Amino acid sequence: MKKLSARRRHPLAALVVLLFALAVTGGLYAAFAPADKAQADDTAQSLAIKEGKKLFAVGCASCHGTGGQGTSDGPSLVGVGAAAVDFQVGTGRMPAQQPGAQVPRKRNIYNNAQIDQLAAYVASLGPGPSVPDKAQYSADGADIGKGGELFRTNCAQCHNFTGKGGALTNGKFAPTLEGVDPKHIYEAMQTGPQNMPSFGDGTLSPQNKKDIVAYLGAVNGDKTASPGGMELGGLGPVTEGLFGYIFGLGACVAVAIWVAARTTKAKKS
Amino acid sequence: MSETEENLPSERETPHEGAVGKADNPFADPGLPPHEHRIQDIDERAAKRSERTVAMLFLVSMLATVAFIASYVAIPIDKIVYIFPLGHVSGLNFALGLTLGVALFCIGAGAVHWARTLMSDEEVADERHPIEATPDVKAKVLADFAQGAKESQFGRRKLIRNTMFGALALVPLSGVVLLRDLGPLPEKKLRTTGWKKGVRLVNQSTNLPLRPEDIAVGSLTFAKPEGLEENDEDFANKIAKDALMLVRIQPQNIKDKQELAWSHEGIVAYSKICTHVGCPISLYEQQTHHVLCPCHQSTFDLSDGGRVIFGPAGHALPQLHITVKDGFLEAASEFAEPVGPSFWERG
Known part of the structure; x- marks a missing residue:
């Protein structure tokens, strides 16, 4: 202490004290301060956003802009939510082959983990519907009959009575709902992909949506019975009429030819 | 002179064609082919x-x-x-x-x-009878008719003739009067709907009154007037006129001034009944704001006053003037024009 005390008037003493004080303050801060920022970068969520951002820059940014703000080729993704990404990318619609109103379903090129990362990134751009969990779209506790009624009121005008799809204007069409993942049906109602209007919770309650998904599962499942058989695509009078004209009239013509045909003749020997 | 003569058809045919003509006649009856055995x-x-x-x-x-x-x-x-x-x-x-x-x-x-x-396949021709009656029969029928007309004194007793014409002319009127029983006159039913000032818009799916925040841009909602329930006796007839579709369009994208004035912050309410023959239309494309009728492809532009842009529909889709009171959407007036297809007196 004496040594220290003896040098207290040394010209550099003030500097040493200052450095010491700074080091202590910094050390104490590092030890006790809330360490949010430093740790946050390691959570799964922010890692997913980071990875999603990289995937987005490669696969999506050319149309939707580097920050998802949209360009003349693609709409803004701010506020579309994770559900929209899960639907569009999960069904292979995005990345689209070309911009346009009708983006058909195709083979999905991202795996589930990548889709989740992209969804996490887009969800971070603005609040929007999140990906529904299984309880929301499973058929447990759903009223299939009510679902059919809701489907005919809200969906059948475009998608046909049992979801076989139908034509719209200028070459656009409502796709078939046969073989579509219940999750994707739920997400489509939430987000309104492409030209489909959305059916938010104010329009169709979550229970309504669950009923509709259950109805589609019941009418389009693998084991769904069709008592009459020969649905011919379930599209109604167009295919049925065509079938009737070709095969029904065709059979009548064949029988008429048989009735009136010349019989084989023989020479009397 | 000689040129015109050359253009005339040759007159050779008549004199010596007679004999050949019969054999060469392409329309001669060939008769039945000889029967062959099976x-x-x-x-x-x-x-x-x-x-x-x-x-x-x-x-x-x-x-x-x-x-x-x-x-x-x-x-x-x-x-x-x-x-x-x-x-x-x-x-x-x-x-x-x-x-x-x-x-x-x-x-x-x-x-x-x-x-x-097995049944005999020999073809047998059976000639038709002539349709015309023989001269004897014709003469008898005409004579009988003339005698009957004379004996009835139809031409002489004009009073009988004129009163008979009168009776025959009046009798069909009773049938015309009976037509009245085919049903009551439509009165004003074609011109009125269940919508009037102060009637709330109820979501057809959830049966709850709609609030503006329920309707997002790009969504599609179907509404009915408050008080109309599905088990009402006359529900089907009433919903056929009252059905509404609600969409929300960014106000700057609404081209028609009246449409904007009748909307609430971009929420517009249109009749769901096609103005062509009354099909329910709701094939709404949220990016183009077009509504397509599935029956005859009439297409309406909901961002431009429901204007017809394609198809046979005769006039624009009627819009309902809506407003907000106590946080709920309600009609600000009746429909300004009859909804649904045209009718004679519609004007």
């Missing part, structure tokens, strides 16, 4: 074979009828079976259709085969 006509074994085939077809028909009755009795009505090209079908439907079809077809096929192979 195998069955000359070979008794072939005839027997045909007989057996016909009998076999009738027998198959009998068996199919028995099978029809058996499957009607035996197969439960809700039995679902898998049959290859048809999928999961009702076993009863399939069995009944197949057996009845076979039973009927075999009767017909047996009869046709019988006629083709």
Whole structure:
């Protein structure tokens, strides 16, 4: 202490004290301060956003802009939510082959983990519907009959009575709902992909949506019975009429030819 | 002079064509071809074979009828079976259709085969009678008519004739009066709907009154007037006029000034009934704001006052003036024009 005390008037003493004080303050801060920022970068969520951002820059940014703000080729993704990404990318619609109103379903090129990362990134751009969990779209506790009624009121005008799809204007069409993942049906109602209007919770309650998904599962499942058989695509009078004209009239013509045909003749020997 | 003569048709034909003409006439009746025999006509074994085939077809028909009755009795009505090209079908439907079809077809096929192979196939011409009556009959009918007219004194007693014309002219009026009973006159039903000032808009799916925040841009909601319930006696007739579709369009994207004035912050309410023949239209494309009618492809632009942009519809889709009171959407007035298809007195 004496040594220290003896040098207290040394010209550099003030500097040493200052450095010491700074080091202590910094050390104490590092030890006790809330360490949010430093740790946050390691959570799964922010890692997913980071990875999603990289995937987005490669696969999506050319149309939707580097920050998802949209360009003349693609709409803004701010506020579309994770559900929209899960639907569009999960069904292979995005990345689209070309911009346009009708983006058909195709083979999905991202795996589930990548889709989740992209969804996490887009969800971070603005609040929007999140990906529904299984309880929301499973058929447990759903009223299939009510679902059919809701489907005919809200969906059948475009998608046909049992979801076989139908034509719209200028070459656009409502796709078939046969073989579509219940999750994707739920997400489509939430987000309104492409030209489909959305059916938010104010329009169709979550229970309504669950009923509709259950109805589609019941009418389009693998084991769904069709008592009459020969649905011919379930599209109604167009295919049925065509079938009737070709095969029904065709059979009548064949029988008429048989009735009136010349019989084989023989020479009397 | 000589040129015009050259252009005239040659006059050679008449003199010496008479003899050749008859043989060369392409329209002469060729008569029936000579009859040829079938195998069955000359070979008794072939005839027997045909007989057996016909009998076999009738027998198959009998068996199919028995099978029809058996499957009607035996197969439960809700039995679902898998049959290859048809999928999961009702076993009863399939069995009944197949057996009845076979039973009927075999009767017909047996009869046709019988006629083709065993019944006589010699063609016989049977000439028609002339349609015209003979001169004697004609003369008698005309004489009878003249005598009857004279004896009835129709031409002489003008009072009888005129009163008879009067009676015959009046009698159909009773039928015209009966037409009145075909139904009450439509009164003003075609011009009015259940919407009037202060009626709340109720979501047809959830049956709850709608608030502006329920309706997002790009969404589609169907609404009915408050107080109209699905089990009401007259529900079907009323919803056929009252059905609304609600969409929200960014106000800067609404081109029609009146549409903007009748909307609430971009929420517009349009009649769901097509103005062509009254189909419910709701094939709404949220990016183009076009609504397509599935019946005859009439297309309306909801961002431009419901204007017809394609198809046979005669006038724009009627818009309902809406407003907000106590946080709920409600009608600000009735429809300004009749909804649905045109009618004579619509103007």
